Amino acid sequence: MLHIGIKIAELRKQKGWSQNDLAKAIGASRDIIGKYERNENTPSLEMAQKLAEVFGVTVDFILGKGSMARYDKEAIKRLEDIEHLDPDTRKMLFKVIDTFLRDAKARQAYGS
Structure with a gap:
């Protein structure tokens, strides 16, 4: 099982951002960020790319997949x-x- 929500929450907290701050940075709602972090909803590919961009990581890193997934x-x-x-x-x-x-x-x- 993918734990994308945990990864998003960790990255957001590392930046010292609130869910609202992250939502503004990627053009989403705070509610959807909360759903991502609770694993109630999975980001679309477009949203995963936006998340990776604002956090300065790869999409693989967000997804926890691939040989380079643990590297920024x-x-x-x-x-x-x-x-x-x-x-x-x-x-x-x-x-x-x-x-x-x-x-x-x-x-x-x-x-x-």
Whole structure:
């Protein structure tokens, strides 16, 4: 079962918006936003696109589907940009990323 409503509510709250604020941003009524969030109604494709646009995510992210569904547009854009780098630059970038990830995991493991 899709939990689109939960995702919409989470994204709206992350922006600090009321249901009315979101409704204005996408040209809908506050009532329909409430129905989306309670999973009483599912957004049309057009509304899902508007929601994705105002939140800066993909439609897949809103729907919770697809291999990139958990990434926002900014993360996806960076991944796409990395794919276009020459192999040596990509390798160097991955070494830097790996170092940061290793250090973050170590801090989590040792509670610091």
